[in-house]
Amino acid sequence: MSTLLVVGGVAAGMSAASKAKRLDPSLNVIALEKSPYVSYGACGMPYNLLRPDDPMESMVVITPEQFRTKRGIDARTNMEVLEIDAYNHTVKAKNLVSGELSTFQWDSLVYSTGAHSIKPAWPGIELEGVLTLRDLVDGKAVKDYLARKAPKRAAIIGGGYIGLEMADVFTELGIEVTVIEKLPSIMPGWEPEIVKPVHVALEKGGVILLEGVTVTGFEGSNGQVKAVLTDGPTIPTDVVLVAIGVRPTVDLAVNAGIKLGPTGAVAVDREMRTNIPGIWAAGDCAEQWHRVLQRPAYVPLGTNANKQGRIAGENAVGGHVAWEGMIGTSVFKTLGADAARTGIGRAEAKDAGIDVAVSMIDAFDQAHGMPGRKPMRVILISRKDNGQLLGAQLVGAGVAKRVDILATAIWAEMTVKDVGNLDLAYAPPFSPVWDPVIVAANIAEKDVDPNGLECRFCK
């Protein structure tokens, strides 16, 4: 019997394990996960915090027991892999509960260790109340802290999507929020026309934004965090969330001789193969193939992890499926100003040497006359030479699935003219008769005069 060993059992790892076992029921599939949990929806943790009576463990989609009994997968938690021996095809692991050491033989291996929060060695980082929110253990710690300490003020370090989702959640919990971003603006990598309405919505919602401010450490009292120290003001707080990004977890891979790509994540081809025969990698520890840029990038998202995992699983049992790649489609919710993006932005286009046109529309999510309609902004980024749509960013109401229209159009290599011709659904509660997506495409095609359009976000 052949053995597939999966190192890391969250999204990518358990997708790989499930796919492989389904394709080859005779396969012995072992998944080793360092934490006490496999297969959970980490992205749902911020929203779980809003429900005090719903334990964080409810984020678990499938338990190790269910993997064993229903899917025939030997999923083991609290198992830290210490070494991957690529030559002898073994893995050494330690049971973190019993301390027991074991060695596993494998025929194929999927490396899916994920990523970990960046937590600099700031003085005071060890104080109680300085938290991160990456895995389920983090999520439990945050929830427990909120229950025990009932903080009144929170400082969030980092104005990316996790930071802003958490600003939303803390605000909803009645906690005063300060967001500290080192860069000149929150939402690095987003177009300024999209950032501005989010900025306005956050401040309107009572969130204090400190941009261009560098954290230098923390002040505490009796081991408990009391303030964030910066190169600017000192921010008194009852809890700190460090959300300045993640790094791929690659130590084991590097020690095993698995090569990293230029992004610092594990280099994989489109079949999720690493440089070592018999070892695949998938998920947040690995690079992702960017379909628009036609090169690897590092976009650690759950959607990509699940897809990469399935492909790794299929190929680990002899398949030859190539990933069609991703285009960086994502969305997040923050204080009524949802923001969504797909494809590339101005900066990425410039880096790639592509000359682009940018068109923008301020519109509403519902039809004329609907009293509850809310503003929305759409930006399209298209090739100047042939009009091919390369990117889109949206902010406001109703953007979450509208971005998918544009993601589909980018996927199909449509031009803005094509998008302007699309037959999209219309009923007054759901859309204006000309969907904002179509109007934005018509503007790009110079088919509409943008000066005639009211700026919904300018007030």
Add this chain to the structure above:
Amino acid sequence: MSTLLVVGGVAAGMSAASKAKRLDPSLNVIALEKSPYVSYGACGMPYNLLRPDDPMESMVVITPEQFRTKRGIDARTNMEVLEIDAYNHTVKAKNLVSGELSTFQWDSLVYSTGAHSIKPAWPGIELEGVLTLRDLVDGKAVKDYLARKAPKRAAIIGGGYIGLEMADVFTELGIEVTVIEKLPSIMPGWEPEIVKPVHVALEKGGVILLEGVTVTGFEGSNGQVKAVLTDGPTIPTDVVLVAIGVRPTVDLAVNAGIKLGPTGAVAVDREMRTNIPGIWAAGDCAEQWHRVLQRPAYVPLGTNANKQGRIAGENAVGGHVAWEGMIGTSVFKTLGADAARTGIGRAEAKDAGIDVAVSMIDAFDQAHGMPGRKPMRVILISRKDNGQLLGAQLVGAGVAKRVDILATAIWAEMTVKDVGNLDLAYAPPFSPVWDPVIVAANIAEKDVDPNGLECRFCK
């Protein structure tokens, strides 16, 4: 100075007038509209009924005065066109307010008379309280009737989308609703798997559904409708809405020698040209080019009317723009069971001699663990030979813009495999990590076992 005469000034007509004038500012553009209103959002009328203090006239997007002063278009209301003389290039019209008759000369003409409600010669059809909801005059009459009579019970004849939108609105207004459909099922033309959940939602919402029941007339007292007579039960009621569909308004066209297509609507080519040089037609009076079936069809929707109007306007001033067509994308809201469709269904595929595969998924609109998530059903219809996506129907929460993902995919001639690979946006409040659209495509690709999926609508 050259004159463009527009006969009928709602969606298609005023789009044509505006586009033509913008492209050729020297053009004399006259639009004659029989009713007192031009350019209004008729689709919004059901929702206006929910707001007693908001006059139905607020559905007007641009007034005749604004057309004159801001766009330089001579828009005239209450002007009934009596005759189009295609040989002498004249139009005879009557001012319905003053009775004055006038004759207009034209160089080009856009025929955009729209459609009218079908209202059979049932005995009692003239009784007060037997209403339709097609144009703004109808809308005002319905609103006025509701205000004056405060009906407690409504009978809706016709279980199509207008009937079901109005069932929703009447229910929200606290009016008891009975829907009478002559055919064996409401929502003719929709797939039964989509109709069923709507059926359940309507009955759960207290709407009485009488299917396979034929109306024979009305009973009244003092000129006021009191009951609907059928081949089955007699239904006591305080108001009747006749919503059994529309017919294209073609009398003037036929008299002018303009040819109709097999659907009974004005035959147009993809440049919106009729058989008579110098006469274009657009909107609900005309046929629409079906991109999937590659033939004309009759799908009178506001989205199509606006697009056809713009193309007619551009071509009437010398352009040669061909419409890319439509694929029948639409959505409607009814008692929490929104239903959306795009492309073709089983029956249309059969008629066209195309062998199709059907895949179905019951899923949720939000991620695992989100307590407010609601069920959704997605059906995909694809070519059996090559997997090309030809149609999709959805019901439940979050379907309105999700159908647009599939409309875009159909437009781009993607296969279900392509759809299964799409990079769509994910965050727990907006979608499961595998969007239902992707799962449905994976099922079509036999990449997921549908038997393993729970039926959300079966309970």
